Amino acid sequence: xxxxxxxxxxxxxxxxxxxxxxxxxxxxxxxxxxxxxxxxxxxxxxxxxxxxxxxxxxxxxxxxxxxxxxxxxxxxxxxxxxxxxxxxxxxxxxxxxxxxxxxxxxxxxxxxxxxxxxxxxxxxxxxxxxxxxxxxxxxxxxxxxxxxxxxxxxxxxxxxxxxxxxxxxxxxxxxxxxxxxxxxxxxxxxxxxxx
Amino acid sequence: xxxxxxxxxxxxxxxxxxxxxxxxxxxxxxxxxxxxxxxxxxxxxxxxxxxxxxxxxxxxxxxxxxxxxxxxxxxxxxxxxxxxxxxxxxxxxxxxxxxxxxxxxxxxxxxxxxxxxxxxxxxxxxxxxxxxxxxxxxxxxxxxxxxxxxxxxxxxxxxxxxxxxxxxxxxxxxxxxxxxxxxxxxxxxxxxxxx
Ligand SMILES: [Zn+2]
Ligand SMILES: [Zn+2]
Numbered sequence: 001x002x003x004x005x006x007x008x009x010x011x012x013x014x015x016x017x018x019x020x021x022x023x024x025x026x027x028x029x030x031x032x033x034x035x036x037x038x039x040x041x042x043x044x045x046x047x048x049x050x051x052x053x054x055x056x057x058x059x060x061x062x063x064x065x066x067x068x069x070x071x072x073x074x075x076x077x078x079x080x081x082x083x084x085x086x087x088x089x090x091x092x093x094x095x096x097x098x099x100x101x102x103x104x105x106x107x108x109x110x111x112x113x114x115x116x117x118x119x120x121x122x123x124x125x126x127x128x129x130x131x132x133x134x135x136x137x138x139x140x141x142x143x144x145x146x147x148x149x150x151x152x153x154x155x156x157x158x159x160x161x162x163x164x165x166x167x168x169x170x171x172x173x174x175x176x177x178x179x180x181x182x183x184x185x186x187x188x189x190x191x192x193x194x195x
Numbered sequence: 196x197x198x199x200x201x202x203x204x205x206x207x208x209x210x211x212x213x214x215x216x217x218x219x220x221x222x223x224x225x226x227x228x229x230x231x232x233x234x235x236x237x238x239x240x241x242x243x244x245x246x247x248x249x250x251x252x253x254x255x256x257x258x259x260x261x262x263x264x265x266x267x268x269x270x271x272x273x274x275x276x277x278x279x280x281x282x283x284x285x286x287x288x289x290x291x292x293x294x295x296x297x298x299x300x301x302x303x304x305x306x307x308x309x310x311x312x313x314x315x316x317x318x319x320x321x322x323x324x325x326x327x328x329x330x331x332x333x334x335x336x337x338x339x340x341x342x343x344x345x346x347x348x349x350x351x352x353x354x355x356x357x358x359x360x361x362x363x364x365x366x367x368x369x370x371x372x373x374x375x376x377x378x379x380x381x382x383x384x385x386x387x388x389x390x
Pocket of ligand 1: 056057058059060061067068069070071072
């Protein structure tokens with residue numbers, strides 16, 4: 001092996017999404033020159049996460065336990081199940097403090113170009129979860145992008161076929177924005193979804 | 196300890212320069228969902244780099260050995276010493292194939308705002324290296340930024356005081372560019388440095 005430790009580190013940093021060779025070099029330089037303790041902390045955190053992080057048996061999000069903290073909380077409203085794409089989306093909803101039901105985390109979205117259809121997305125897991133308990137309403141909170149909409153559409157069909165009420169987050173003008181600066185398709189949707 | 200492995204990983208990823216909380220979440224999600232082998236490779240590379248990478252005894256760059264590959268090469272021109280800020284700058288010069296002397300890698304540049312003066316930069320190491328052997332000319336290849344220019348200025352004083360010939364990379368119009376699109380200060384410098 002002729003690769004130096006530095007080259008190996010630059011290569012490994014390029015495994016991170018959005019990191020090209022220039023950023024990887026800058027990161028390696030920074031860690032080795034200014035923050036070796038940070039580099040060791042990152043190595044340990046990666047190791048422990050790979051070993052310790054698994055999927056929640058009920059909602060499929062990342063967790064260190066068999067069940068995540070939210071699924072373990074028996075005081076939430078079991079009649080509502082909110083479907084999100086990622087743990088970050090779930091965290092955003094939790095921060096609003098205005099949802100008290102449970103979640104199902106898809107860990108992705110349908111993306112035909114990447115070969116991810118409903119089955120690769122694990123839609124079967126959602127169908128099982130949505131029909132196993134007291135769920136009455138499934139709120140689809142996938143992104144308002146082409147792929148997120150396609151995901152919502154496909155899941156909606158399956159859920160409705162199982163007799164569940166299916167809703168979608170409202171599209172509309174973001175709070176605090178002036179109409180003049182909002183893009184046209186958002187205004188058009190807000191008009192259609194007016195109440 | 197109540198922090199989850201996932202939170203600890205997001206925190207650790209934020210040690211990387213230019214990585215905020217959103218990017219760190221996206222990176223952690225990608226590694227755990229799609230590339231656990233990549234995460235383990237990165238953990239190992241960090242560990243080995245922290246353990247194995249040190250500074251070359253002659254030129255101060257990163258190396259796995261006591262002397263780096265370039266300093267170990269006895270076929271280069273010992274009369275020329277090129278001063279660069281980082282290993283990446285050195286690599287860029289090497290790729291041109293038009294320099295056959297040795298290097299000194301500062302591993303930074305003077306930055307009064309960050310409290311990095313000539314001594315923090317290890318200028319003493321450069322002075323020792325420049326005067327120890329057969330060096331006749333020191334080529335200052337620090338950046339053409341305010342900090343890079345300040346660095347070149349300070350080092351130049353010390354090197355000239357030791358009787359060395361000091362040169363600087365030429366400023367000018369980049370190869371392949373149309374004058375119309377080159378910024379004015381570059382054109383002005385190219386006029387002054389015309390040959
Ligand atoms: Zn869960
Ligand atoms: Zn060296």
